[in-house]
Amino acid sequence: MFKIKDLLIQNGIKPTFQRIKILEYLQKNDTHPTVETIYSDLYKKVPTLSKATIYNTLDIFRKHSLVNVLTISETEMRYEFNHGPHHHFQCRVCGKIVDVEVECPHSMKPVLEGYILEEVHSYFKGVCRNCNTAQSA
Amino acid sequence: MFKIKDLLIQNGIKPTFQRIKILEYLQKNDTHPTVETIYSDLYKKVPTLSKATIYNTLDIFRKHSLVNVLTISETEMRYEFNHGPHHHFQCRVCGKIVDVEVECPHSMKPVLEGYILEEVHSYFKGVCRNCNTAQSA
DNA sequence: ATGACTGCAAAATATTTGCATATTC
DNA sequence: GAATATGCAAATATTTTGCAGTCAT
Numbered sequence: 511m512f513k514i515k516d517l518l519i520q521n522g523i524k525p526t527f528q529r530i531k532i533l534e535y536l537q538k539n540d541t542h543p544t545v546e547t548i549y550s551d552l553y554k555k556v557p558t559l560s561k562a563t564i565y566n567t568l569d570i571f572r573k574h575s576l577v578n579v580l581t582i583s584e585t586e587m588r589y590e591f592n593h594g595p596h597h598h599f600q601c602r603v604c605g606k607i608v609d610v611e612v613e614c615p616h617s618m619k620p621v622l623e624g625y626i627l628e629e630v631h632s633y634f635k636g637v638c639r640n641c642n643t644a645q646s647a
Numbered sequence: 648m649f650k651i652k653d654l655l656i657q658n659g660i661k662p663t664f665q666r667i668k669i670l671e672y673l674q675k676n677d678t679h680p681t682v683e684t685i686y687s688d689l690y691k692k693v694p695t696l697s698k699a700t701i702y703n704t705l706d707i708f709r710k711h712s713l714v715n716v717l718t719i720s721e722t723e724m725r726y727e728f729n730h731g732p733h734h735h736f737q738c739r740v741c742g743k744i745v746d747v748e749v750e751c752p753h754s755m756k757p758v759l760e761g762y763i764l765e766e767v768h769s770y771f772k773g774v775c776r777n778c779n780t781a782q783s784a
Numbered sequence: 785a786t787g788a789c790t791g792c793a794a795a796a797t798a799t800t801t802g803c804a805t806a807t808t809c
Numbered sequence: 810g811a812a813t814a815t816g817c818a819a820a821t822a823t824t825t826t827g828c829a830g831t832c833a834t
Contacts, residue, residue: 524833526789545823560791565824567789581718582768585799586823599759610759622736622747624776631719632769639761661808663814682798697816702799704814722824723798 521574531556532567536577536591542598542607544586582607582633597632603641610634658711668693669704670713670728679717679725679735679744719744719770734769740778747771 514534518525531552541547545564552559568589571577580588582600588607597610651671655662668689678684682701689696705726708714717725719737725744734747 524788526833528790558791561823562792562825563790579721581721584716584718584724587721599762602765608759622745622776624779625736626774626779627771628739628773630769630771632767634764634767636765637763639759642761642763661813663808665815695816698798699800699817700815 517576521576523570523574528556528559528563529567529570531559532564533571533576533591536571536589540590540609542580542582542588542590544583544588546586548589580607580633581631582635595630597634599634599636599638601638601641602635603637606638608638654713658713660707660711665693665696665700666704666707668696669701670708673708673714673726673728677727677746679719679727681720681723681725683723685726717744717770718768732767734771736771736773736775738775738778739772740774743775745775 514530514537515525518529518533523529532548535548535552536543539551543551545561545568548564549559549561552564568577568579572579575592578590578592580590580598582588582598598607599610600607651667651674652662655666655670660666669685672685672689673680676688680688682698682705685701686696686698705714705716709716712729715727715729717727717735719725719735735744736747737744
């Protein structure tokens, strides 16, 4: 029931109302939202919410690996609930970002001896099925 | 001798002094610079250069696939001369970005039927050899 | 009660735009 | 000479910061 709240406590993060709502939002929405989107959507339920709090909160979540930050967009950051390793595809037409499961060795280690590999990010761009079929029709 | 100039002409881009210098800079420097870095470095030789021109010029180059845009940094864009497909590694300590050759199938197609795949971006983060050995020493 | 969190507003940073001047062919 | 490119400065957009007031435990 209080999974999100417990998750915060487990990570040593004080479970305030705003933090719970923001993390809940990310868990429920796999849309990789911008800060602006999070703000607009949560504003309805949490009218006192400010963007500064969202930025601060996301930064804390990131440090605890509760959320991932995507740099896939060229103009602003996208955030997602951390539900394990996967990649992303952004549609050039509608702009939506979807998760992609890719089997990919990412065999960098043999190439770069002596390097410490900590993060692997991959993303793809193109046209999604919806926009593709819409154009063809 | 005028390879860069010819390259611009071939692409239907008017080869102005600024454009030649910017593209030359990117060809000679594989440091994946920011606009700020390009500006600081070129300012010495091209004192009249403005950042607006750099932004405009890079946008033109991008449209002609002469340069690639990297979103690997969370705060600003990085640019590189387009010398074929490869990936990137950014060091968490020194911030430098290096090219990485990775054999990776990126077998997304079987996963996302009906999608048009146009771009593949992959980047890695961690600690580079220099910073790694420096820390150990 | 106390220490941390929030919200506001201002600041900082990155990028884009409008327009007069300068440059290219 | 005509058209386009440049440079400046202002505008825009995103993210960060300082501080007074509020909230959770």
